[in-house]
Amino acid sequence: MxxxxxxxxxxxxxxxxxxxxxxxxxxxxxxxxxxxxxxxxxxxxxxxxxxxxxxxxxxxxxxxxxxxxxxxxxxxxxxxxxxxxxxxxxxxxxxxxxxxxxxxxxxxxxxxxxxxxxxxxxxxxxxxxxxxxxxxxxxxxxxxxxxxxxxxxxxxxxxxxxGTEPATEPVPVFGQSGDDRYTNAEKMFVKRVPVLPHGLINSREKIGADGETLLEYVEWLGKRSQELGPDDYEPRFHIDVYGMIGELFGPPYDRVEVVDYFADLEAAAAPYPIQIEGPMDAGGRAEQIHAMVELREGLADAGVGVDIVADEWCNTLEDVRAFVDAGAADLVQVKTPDLGGVQRSGRAVRYCEGTDTRAYLGGTCNETETSARACAHVALATDAAQVLAKPGMGFDEGYMIVENEMRRTVARRERAQRRTDASAESDEVTADD
The missing domain is CATH 3.30.390.10 (Enolase-like, N-terminal domain)
Structure with a gap:
């Protein structure tokens, strides 16, 4: 109607x-x-x-x-x-x-x-x-x-x-911990959050002089998830490093020293998969794409199974297309406020279809409950690979808002479908009579 x-x-x-x-x-x-x-x-x-x-x-x-x-x-x-x-x-x-x-x-x-x-x-x-x-x-x-x-x-x-077929169940939610990366990660384990914890690794102090602090944190994630999560819980670890790996090592990113560090991250996360967002900030889109392609090829040649996520310099719909076309990332973050209208975020997710790149419908902790709910609908409409829990850095509130909006919508659509099916059956019976 x-x-x-x-x-x-x-x-x-x-x-x-x-x-x-x-x-x-x-x-x-x-x-x-x-x-x-x-x-x-x-x-x-x-x-x-x-x-x-x-x-x-x-x-x-x-x-x-x-x-x-x-x-x-x-x-x-x-x-x-x-x-x-x-x-x-x-x-x-x-x-x-x-x-x-x-x-x-x-x-x-x-x-x-x-x-x-x-x-x-x-x-x-x-x-x-x-x-x-x-x-x-x-x-x-x-x-x-x-x-x-x-x-x-x-x-x-x-x-x-x-022109999409919406998801029939909630899209996996990615929880973000903020600086309270231990306590909030524990909350996520208890609530069985599928992708976590973001980590906010945005300084040398947080990553460590040689990257050792991040490795210790990833090891802790693997151990603590097994202690707090249910037996069948299989999280995916997603760490945003805000270019700090590039700050530590510098280019070229396919050299042994860099690849070995990613191999250490993979080992620390085992048996769970891990993906690293924004490994470097090369200072421009073309430079960033080149650096990420270089890293991704180095990891592939060495058989290192760490996925890398595009963030820096991947802001607009045109940027997303450029990263996907170049094969520069395993995932691209569709940073919803940076793309403008929500329909453009949907198009960015769709552009990943049929490629080796998955779409992470992201955004920022600096949004509101209204924009977060709107993005839950973008995630469902496009069946994105994962969607960010937002707003805020307290985790619980953002997770509740996004997860519940998706569950509410899936349930409403199922009720509507049952009514449609029942009406169709009634029409058939009437026609037979």
Missing amino acids: TTETTITAIHATPGYSGFFFDDQRAIKRGARQDGFTYDGDPVTEGFDEIRQAGETLIVDVELEDGTTVRGDCAAVQYSGAGGRDPLFQADEYAPVVEGPVADELEGRDPTAFLENAEALEELQVNGDRLHTAIRYGVSQALLAAAAGAQNTTRTDVLADAL
């Missing part, structure tokens, strides 16, 4: 996101932690502090039938780094949403999700495309509006738009 209505108004309210903005360049240059904050001066444009409160722009879309739906504009924790859009400041962008964006979308049919979302992608203000965070948040609201007007799930709206 479809409700005839139009988009009548769009409002934008500045608010808080689920974590913080961090100046990655300053941290990697050795900024010292002072409790939860950092000492020193920021180096990335737009930052007033090395760590500052995360922001969101709450977008309310009003429809003619009286319905109001919501999306949240959000940007990644490490904004302004690795080729991403600059720091997102909600007060600055609220007039853009209530002005040019509203002008473009008001009066449109909300059921035309893809058409509306693509119009947003093409919209320019003063000759520039909209910040990725705006396209991300407003597209979430457009998706919710389409689902509401059609009395269906956001998963089904996206699947119809992208």
Whole structure:
């Protein structure tokens, strides 16, 4: 059933996101932690502090039938780094949403999700495309509006738009621990989280002068998972090192010294598989692709079974395509806020189909519960390899939000299918009579 209505108004309210903005360049240059904050001066444009409160722009879309739906504009924790859009400041962008964006979308049919979302992608203000965070948040609201007007799930709206067959069970969730990497990993083991723990290995102190601290942590993960997890629990370890392996070893990445370190990581994780995200930051997309291809070929030649995950310099849909085409990674992180509209994240996941590269639907701890739920529908619609638990770094809340949204949606779709099947059977009986 479809409700005839139009988009009548769009409002934008500045608010808080689920974590913080961090100046990655300053941290990697050795900024010292002072409790939860950092000492020193920021180096990335737009930052007033090395760590500052995360922001969101709450977008309310009003429809003619009286319905109001919501999306949240959000940007990644490490904004302004690795080729991403600059720091997102909600007060600055609220007039853009209530002005040019509203002008473009008001009066449109909300059921035309893809058409509306693509119009947003093409919209320019003063000759520039909209910040990725705006396209991300407003597209979430457009998706919710389409689902509401059609009395269906956001998963089904996206699947119809992208031409996919949705997953019939929740996509494996990837939990992120933050700096509390031991306690939060233990929580994940108890809850049988399939992919974990992220680890936040973003400094020399956390990886160790020769990488030994990371090896010790991976060994602990394997041992503790067996102690706390159920007998049939088989986790996949996923560690984000924020380019720190490259900081330790430097290029070329197919040489024996580097490959041996990855072999040590594989041994430390055994008997469980392990994947390493962002092994190096080569300073540009072409350079990053070259470095990751070099590493991946070195690992393959040596028979080392550690998967590598693209993150740095893999931000846009075009970037994802470039990494996949080059065979530069076993997984690519589809970093949802960096791609703009949620339909573009869906297309990025789809681009991995039929290749050797799996799609990890990621994002950032610095999102909101609204954007996290929207991404759960992208994951289901495209049957991604894994989806990030978000927002925040406390683990439990983000895992609950994403996992429950997928379970709720799968159950709703199953009920709808049973009703359809029952109706069809009733029609057949009537026809026979």
